Amino acid sequence: MLRLTKQADYGLGLLAFVARKPGQTHTARELSARSSYPLPMVTKILKLLTRSGLLESRRGVKGGYSLARSPEAVTAADIIHALEGPIALTGCIAGEPGDCDKEPICPIQGHLRVLNDAIRATLQGVTLASMTLPAVGDPVLQIDSATSTQSVCNK
Protein backbone atom coordinates (compact mmCIF):
# COMPACT_ATOMS: atom_id res chain seq x y z
CA MET A 1 0.00 0.00 0.00
CA LEU A 2 0.79 3.64 -0.12
CA ARG A 3 0.55 2.73 -3.76
CA LEU A 4 1.21 4.78 -6.81
CA THR A 5 -1.57 4.57 -9.39
CA LYS A 6 -0.73 2.53 -12.44
CA GLN A 7 -0.86 5.70 -14.47
CA ALA A 8 1.99 7.14 -12.45
CA ASP A 9 3.82 3.85 -12.48
CA TYR A 10 3.51 3.61 -16.25
CA GLY A 11 4.40 7.25 -16.62
CA LEU A 12 7.67 6.78 -14.80
CA GLY A 13 8.51 3.86 -17.05
CA LEU A 14 7.59 5.66 -20.23
CA LEU A 15 9.58 8.75 -19.41
CA ALA A 16 12.53 6.62 -18.45
CA PHE A 17 12.42 5.20 -21.96
CA VAL A 18 12.16 8.58 -23.61
CA ALA A 19 14.97 9.96 -21.49
CA ARG A 20 17.38 7.39 -22.84
CA LYS A 21 17.46 9.33 -26.07
CA PRO A 22 16.69 12.90 -25.19
CA GLY A 23 15.90 15.06 -28.19
CA GLN A 24 14.57 12.15 -30.15
CA THR A 25 10.85 11.66 -30.77
CA HIS A 26 8.96 8.48 -29.99
CA THR A 27 5.46 7.52 -31.06
CA ALA A 28 2.90 6.20 -28.63
CA ARG A 29 2.83 2.96 -30.57
CA GLU A 30 6.57 2.52 -30.25
CA LEU A 31 6.60 3.26 -26.54
CA SER A 32 3.73 0.89 -25.94
CA ALA A 33 5.52 -1.88 -27.80
CA ARG A 34 8.75 -1.33 -25.91
CA SER A 35 7.18 -1.11 -22.51
CA SER A 36 4.42 -3.64 -23.11
CA TYR A 37 1.97 -1.29 -21.48
CA PRO A 38 -1.46 -1.31 -23.19
CA LEU A 39 -1.53 1.21 -26.00
CA PRO A 40 -4.68 3.10 -24.96
CA MET A 41 -3.19 3.70 -21.53
CA VAL A 42 0.06 4.83 -23.07
CA THR A 43 -1.64 7.36 -25.31
CA LYS A 44 -3.67 8.69 -22.42
CA ILE A 45 -0.63 9.09 -20.22
CA LEU A 46 1.48 10.72 -22.91
CA LYS A 47 -1.26 13.28 -23.47
CA LEU A 48 -1.36 14.08 -19.77
CA LEU A 49 2.40 14.43 -19.62
CA THR A 50 2.28 16.75 -22.61
CA ARG A 51 -0.37 18.95 -21.05
CA SER A 52 1.75 19.16 -17.92
CA GLY A 53 4.71 20.37 -19.93
CA LEU A 54 6.96 17.38 -19.37
CA LEU A 55 6.72 16.21 -22.97
CA GLU A 56 6.42 17.99 -26.27
CA SER A 57 4.34 16.51 -29.04
CA ARG A 58 4.40 16.74 -32.80
CA ARG A 59 1.46 15.60 -34.85
CA GLY A 60 1.46 14.05 -38.26
CA VAL A 61 3.43 11.45 -40.10
CA LYS A 62 6.79 12.12 -38.51
CA GLY A 63 5.22 13.05 -35.22
CA GLY A 64 5.69 11.73 -31.74
CA TYR A 65 6.74 12.78 -28.29
CA SER A 66 10.01 14.13 -26.99
CA LEU A 67 11.25 15.47 -23.70
CA ALA A 68 10.39 19.10 -23.06
CA ARG A 69 13.28 19.60 -20.63
CA SER A 70 16.61 18.01 -20.02
CA PRO A 71 16.47 14.70 -18.12
CA GLU A 72 18.26 16.35 -15.22
CA ALA A 73 15.43 18.82 -14.86
CA VAL A 74 12.63 16.29 -14.45
CA THR A 75 12.09 14.59 -11.10
CA ALA A 76 9.97 11.67 -10.01
CA ALA A 77 7.92 14.17 -8.02
CA ASP A 78 7.20 16.10 -11.22
CA ILE A 79 5.97 12.99 -12.97
CA ILE A 80 3.78 11.81 -10.12
CA HIS A 81 2.40 15.28 -9.67
CA ALA A 82 1.52 15.46 -13.36
CA LEU A 83 -0.35 12.15 -13.30
CA GLU A 84 -1.89 12.02 -9.84
CA GLY A 85 -2.02 15.61 -8.76
CA PRO A 86 -0.38 17.11 -5.70
CA ILE A 87 1.55 14.76 -3.48
CA ALA A 88 -0.45 14.67 -0.27
CA LEU A 89 -0.80 11.84 2.22
CA THR A 90 -4.27 13.00 3.22
CA GLY A 91 -6.95 15.29 1.92
CA CYS A 92 -6.21 17.54 4.83
CA ILE A 93 -2.67 18.07 3.63
CA ALA A 94 -3.77 18.64 0.05
CA GLY A 95 -6.17 21.40 0.98
CA GLU A 96 -5.30 24.98 1.54
CA PRO A 97 -4.30 25.86 5.08
CA GLY A 98 -7.38 26.87 7.03
CA ASP A 99 -9.54 24.70 4.82
CA CYS A 100 -10.44 22.21 7.54
CA ASP A 101 -12.33 23.46 10.56
CA LYS A 102 -10.59 21.11 12.93
CA GLU A 103 -7.17 22.12 11.74
CA PRO A 104 -6.23 24.44 14.59
CA ILE A 105 -6.61 21.70 17.16
CA CYS A 106 -5.68 18.65 15.12
CA PRO A 107 -2.73 17.03 16.91
CA ILE A 108 -1.39 15.03 14.00
CA GLN A 109 -1.70 17.44 11.13
CA GLY A 110 1.70 18.94 11.77
CA HIS A 111 3.33 15.56 11.85
CA LEU A 112 1.65 14.49 8.66
CA ARG A 113 2.92 17.63 7.04
CA VAL A 114 6.45 16.84 8.12
CA LEU A 115 6.15 13.32 6.75
CA ASN A 116 4.65 14.57 3.53
CA ASP A 117 7.40 17.07 2.99
CA ALA A 118 10.04 14.44 3.58
CA ILE A 119 8.46 12.10 1.08
CA ARG A 120 8.15 14.83 -1.50
CA ALA A 121 11.77 15.75 -1.00
CA THR A 122 12.73 12.16 -1.59
CA LEU A 123 10.77 12.08 -4.81
CA GLN A 124 12.30 15.35 -5.88
CA GLY A 125 15.75 13.90 -5.37
CA VAL A 126 15.41 11.39 -8.18
CA THR A 127 15.73 12.76 -11.70
CA LEU A 128 14.99 11.19 -15.04
CA ALA A 129 18.68 11.40 -15.75
CA SER A 130 19.45 9.21 -12.79
CA MET A 131 16.76 6.80 -13.89
CA THR A 132 18.54 6.14 -17.14
CA LEU A 133 21.45 4.76 -15.18
CA PRO A 134 21.30 1.37 -13.54
CA ALA A 135 20.13 1.55 -9.94
CA VAL A 136 21.77 -0.11 -7.01
CA GLY A 137 21.10 -3.80 -7.23
CA ASP A 138 19.98 -3.68 -10.86
CA PRO A 139 20.94 -6.59 -13.02
CA VAL A 140 23.76 -5.72 -15.38
CA LEU A 141 22.66 -6.28 -18.95
CA GLN A 142 24.19 -5.87 -22.35
CA ILE A 143 21.45 -4.05 -24.15
CA ASP A 144 21.44 -3.11 -27.80
CA SER A 145 19.67 0.12 -27.23
CA ALA A 146 18.67 0.47 -30.86
CA THR A 147 16.59 -2.65 -31.15
CA SER A 148 15.99 -4.21 -27.78
CA THR A 149 12.57 -4.44 -26.24
CA GLN A 150 12.99 -3.54 -22.64
CA SER A 151 9.87 -4.70 -20.97
CA VAL A 152 8.81 -2.88 -17.87
CA CYS A 153 7.38 -4.83 -15.02
CA ASN A 154 3.74 -3.92 -14.69
CA LYS A 155 2.70 -6.41 -12.10
Added chain:
Amino acid sequence: MLRLTKQADYGLGLLAFVARKPGQTHTARELSARSSYPLPMVTKILKLLTRSGLLESRRGVKGGYSLARSPEAVTAADIIHALEGPIALTGCIAGEPGDCDKEPICPIQGHLRVLNDAIRATLQGVTLASMTLPAVGDPVLQIDSATSTQSVCNK
Protein backbone atom coordinates in the same frame (compact mmCIF):
# COMPACT_ATOMS: atom_id res chain seq x y z
CA MET B 1 -2.38 11.75 -4.32
CA LEU B 2 -0.02 9.15 -3.09
CA ARG B 3 -2.71 9.07 -0.47
CA LEU B 4 -2.92 7.18 2.72
CA THR B 5 -6.24 5.38 3.20
CA LYS B 6 -8.53 6.92 5.75
CA GLN B 7 -8.05 3.83 7.89
CA ALA B 8 -4.36 4.57 8.16
CA ASP B 9 -5.01 8.27 8.61
CA TYR B 10 -7.47 7.57 11.41
CA GLY B 11 -5.16 4.98 12.88
CA LEU B 12 -2.34 7.48 13.20
CA GLY B 13 -4.66 9.90 14.94
CA LEU B 14 -6.08 7.31 17.31
CA LEU B 15 -2.69 6.01 18.34
CA ALA B 16 -1.47 9.54 18.85
CA PHE B 17 -4.28 9.97 21.35
CA VAL B 18 -3.56 6.73 23.14
CA ALA B 19 0.14 7.53 23.30
CA ARG B 20 -0.51 10.65 25.29
CA LYS B 21 -1.23 8.48 28.27
CA PRO B 22 0.71 5.30 27.78
CA GLY B 23 -0.29 2.54 30.15
CA GLN B 24 -3.80 3.82 30.41
CA THR B 25 -6.74 2.10 28.72
CA HIS B 26 -9.20 3.84 26.43
CA THR B 27 -12.50 2.55 25.13
CA ALA B 28 -13.44 2.72 21.49
CA ARG B 29 -16.33 4.96 22.40
CA GLU B 30 -14.08 7.39 24.19
CA LEU B 31 -11.55 7.52 21.36
CA SER B 32 -14.30 8.05 18.82
CA ALA B 33 -15.71 10.92 20.82
CA ARG B 34 -12.33 12.57 21.24
CA SER B 35 -11.26 12.20 17.67
CA SER B 36 -14.70 12.68 16.13
CA TYR B 37 -14.05 9.74 13.84
CA PRO B 38 -17.15 7.58 13.28
CA LEU B 39 -17.43 4.94 15.97
CA PRO B 40 -17.77 1.90 13.69
CA MET B 41 -14.60 2.86 11.88
CA VAL B 42 -12.82 3.37 15.15
CA THR B 43 -13.77 -0.05 16.45
CA LYS B 44 -12.68 -1.67 13.23
CA ILE B 45 -9.32 0.07 13.25
CA LEU B 46 -8.64 -0.65 16.91
CA LYS B 47 -9.29 -4.32 16.28
CA LEU B 48 -6.83 -4.33 13.42
CA LEU B 49 -4.21 -2.57 15.49
CA THR B 50 -4.71 -5.10 18.25
CA ARG B 51 -4.30 -8.04 15.88
CA SER B 52 -1.10 -6.47 14.63
CA GLY B 53 0.28 -6.26 18.13
CA LEU B 54 0.37 -2.48 18.42
CA LEU B 55 -2.44 -2.35 20.96
CA GLU B 56 -3.53 -4.61 23.77
CA SER B 57 -7.18 -5.06 24.53
CA ARG B 58 -9.15 -5.93 27.62
CA ARG B 59 -12.76 -7.00 27.41
CA GLY B 60 -15.49 -6.39 29.87
CA VAL B 61 -16.70 -3.54 31.95
CA LYS B 62 -13.35 -2.00 32.72
CA GLY B 63 -11.99 -2.95 29.34
CA GLY B 64 -10.45 -0.90 26.58
CA TYR B 65 -7.28 -0.54 24.60
CA SER B 66 -3.78 0.36 25.67
CA LEU B 67 -0.43 0.57 23.97
CA ALA B 68 1.35 -2.75 23.65
CA ARG B 69 4.79 -1.16 23.41
CA SER B 70 6.35 2.07 24.52
CA PRO B 71 5.55 5.08 22.32
CA GLU B 72 9.20 5.25 21.31
CA ALA B 73 8.98 1.77 19.86
CA VAL B 74 6.09 2.41 17.48
CA THR B 75 6.73 4.15 14.18
CA ALA B 76 4.44 5.62 11.55
CA ALA B 77 5.64 2.85 9.27
CA ASP B 78 4.42 0.25 11.78
CA ILE B 79 0.99 1.81 11.91
CA ILE B 80 0.59 2.15 8.16
CA HIS B 81 1.87 -1.36 7.66
CA ALA B 82 -0.67 -2.66 10.14
CA LEU B 83 -3.59 -0.94 8.43
CA GLU B 84 -2.64 -1.00 4.74
CA GLY B 85 -0.20 -3.83 4.48
CA PRO B 86 3.38 -3.61 3.26
CA ILE B 87 4.57 -0.22 2.13
CA ALA B 88 5.08 -0.61 -1.60
CA LEU B 89 4.77 1.99 -4.32
CA THR B 90 3.82 -0.65 -6.86
CA GLY B 91 2.63 -4.21 -6.89
CA CYS B 92 5.95 -5.11 -8.40
CA ILE B 93 7.76 -3.86 -5.32
CA ALA B 94 5.37 -5.62 -2.97
CA GLY B 95 5.90 -9.00 -4.57
CA GLU B 96 8.68 -11.38 -3.85
CA PRO B 97 11.80 -10.89 -5.94
CA GLY B 98 11.51 -13.01 -9.05
CA ASP B 99 7.75 -12.81 -8.91
CA CYS B 100 7.38 -10.73 -12.07
CA ASP B 101 8.57 -12.24 -15.32
CA LYS B 102 9.73 -8.91 -16.69
CA GLU B 103 11.74 -8.12 -13.61
CA PRO B 104 15.19 -9.00 -14.92
CA ILE B 105 14.94 -6.46 -17.72
CA CYS B 106 12.70 -3.83 -16.13
CA PRO B 107 14.64 -0.57 -16.23
CA ILE B 108 12.79 1.23 -13.48
CA GLN B 109 12.27 -1.46 -10.89
CA GLY B 110 15.57 -0.72 -9.21
CA HIS B 111 14.81 2.97 -8.99
CA LEU B 112 11.36 2.33 -7.58
CA ARG B 113 12.93 0.14 -4.98
CA VAL B 114 15.32 2.91 -4.00
CA LEU B 115 12.47 5.38 -3.72
CA ASN B 116 10.36 2.95 -1.77
CA ASP B 117 13.13 2.28 0.70
CA ALA B 118 13.68 5.97 1.23
CA ILE B 119 10.01 6.57 1.89
CA ARG B 120 9.83 3.67 4.29
CA ALA B 121 12.87 4.96 6.11
CA THR B 122 11.19 8.33 6.47
CA LEU B 123 8.10 6.73 7.94
CA GLN B 124 10.23 4.66 10.26
CA GLY B 125 11.87 7.79 11.53
CA VAL B 126 8.72 9.14 13.12
CA THR B 127 7.66 7.50 16.37
CA LEU B 128 4.47 7.75 18.36
CA ALA B 129 6.47 9.43 21.06
CA SER B 130 7.44 12.21 18.70
CA MET B 131 3.84 12.53 17.61
CA THR B 132 2.74 13.41 21.11
CA LEU B 133 4.93 16.49 20.92
CA PRO B 134 3.95 19.50 18.85
CA ALA B 135 5.36 19.40 15.34
CA VAL B 136 7.15 22.19 13.59
CA GLY B 137 4.59 24.81 12.72
CA ASP B 138 1.94 23.43 15.01
CA PRO B 139 -0.26 25.93 16.76
CA VAL B 140 0.65 26.28 20.41
CA LEU B 141 -2.33 25.45 22.56
CA GLN B 142 -3.03 25.30 26.24
CA ILE B 143 -4.71 21.95 26.48
CA ASP B 144 -6.24 20.54 29.59
CA SER B 145 -5.25 17.03 28.75
CA ALA B 146 -7.71 15.53 31.20
CA THR B 147 -10.90 16.89 29.70
CA SER B 148 -10.26 18.49 26.36
CA THR B 149 -11.71 17.13 23.16
CA GLN B 150 -8.96 17.32 20.60
CA SER B 151 -10.61 16.90 17.28
CA VAL B 152 -8.54 15.44 14.53
CA CYS B 153 -8.86 16.81 11.08
CA ASN B 154 -10.41 14.18 8.88
CA LYS B 155 -10.98 16.15 5.77
Added chain:
DNA sequence: AAATACAGGACCAATATGGTTCTGTATAGA
Protein backbone atom coordinates in the same frame (compact mmCIF):
# COMPACT_ATOMS: atom_id res chain seq x y z
C1' DA C 1 -27.23 -12.22 36.11
C1' DA C 2 -26.66 -7.89 33.88
C1' DA C 3 -24.20 -4.46 31.73
C1' DT C 4 -20.06 -3.27 29.42
C1' DA C 5 -16.73 -3.75 25.82
C1' DC C 6 -13.99 -6.23 22.56
C1' DA C 7 -13.77 -10.15 18.47
C1' DG C 8 -14.96 -11.43 14.11
C1' DG C 9 -17.38 -11.37 10.47
C1' DA C 10 -20.52 -10.27 6.61
C1' DC C 11 -22.31 -6.74 4.18
C1' DC C 12 -23.30 -2.48 1.21
C1' DA C 13 -22.90 2.01 -1.38
C1' DA C 14 -20.04 5.09 -3.46
C1' DT C 15 -15.98 6.37 -5.51
C1' DA C 16 -11.80 5.86 -8.18
C1' DT C 17 -9.16 3.35 -11.07
C1' DG C 18 -7.77 0.94 -15.13
C1' DG C 19 -8.92 0.56 -19.52
C1' DT C 20 -11.48 1.39 -24.08
C1' DT C 21 -13.38 3.92 -27.90
C1' DC C 22 -14.75 7.68 -30.87
C1' DT C 23 -14.39 11.99 -33.24
C1' DG C 24 -11.47 15.66 -34.66
C1' DT C 25 -7.19 18.12 -36.16
C1' DA C 26 -2.46 18.76 -37.69
C1' DT C 27 1.47 17.27 -40.58
C1' DA C 28 4.48 14.86 -44.06
C1' DG C 29 4.85 13.11 -48.36
C1' DA C 30 3.12 11.12 -52.90
Added chain:
DNA sequence: TCTATACAGAACCATATTGGTCCTGTATTT
Protein backbone atom coordinates in the same frame (compact mmCIF):
# COMPACT_ATOMS: atom_id res chain seq x y z
C1' DT D 1 -4.40 18.06 -52.94
C1' DC D 2 -5.17 13.69 -51.21
C1' DT D 3 -3.92 10.17 -47.99
C1' DA D 4 -1.89 8.05 -44.20
C1' DT D 5 0.01 8.91 -39.82
C1' DA D 6 -0.18 10.46 -35.23
C1' DC D 7 -1.65 13.39 -31.52
C1' DA D 8 -5.94 16.03 -28.90
C1' DG D 9 -9.81 15.67 -26.32
C1' DA D 10 -13.41 13.63 -24.29
C1' DA D 11 -16.93 10.41 -23.16
C1' DC D 12 -17.58 6.09 -21.47
C1' DC D 13 -17.68 1.56 -18.81
C1' DA D 14 -16.51 -2.44 -15.66
C1' DT D 15 -14.50 -3.54 -11.71
C1' DA D 16 -11.91 -3.18 -7.37
C1' DT D 17 -11.19 -0.68 -3.45
C1' DT D 18 -12.61 2.08 0.16
C1' DG D 19 -15.29 4.01 3.66
C1' DG D 20 -18.71 2.83 6.50
C1' DT D 21 -22.38 -0.11 8.90
C1' DC D 22 -24.32 -3.96 11.42
C1' DC D 23 -24.94 -8.35 13.65
C1' DT D 24 -23.67 -12.24 16.49
C1' DG D 25 -20.63 -14.01 19.95
C1' DT D 26 -17.44 -13.99 23.98
C1' DA D 27 -15.05 -12.21 28.03
C1' DT D 28 -15.09 -9.46 32.34
C1' DT D 29 -16.62 -6.68 36.15
C1' DT D 30 -20.01 -5.71 39.59
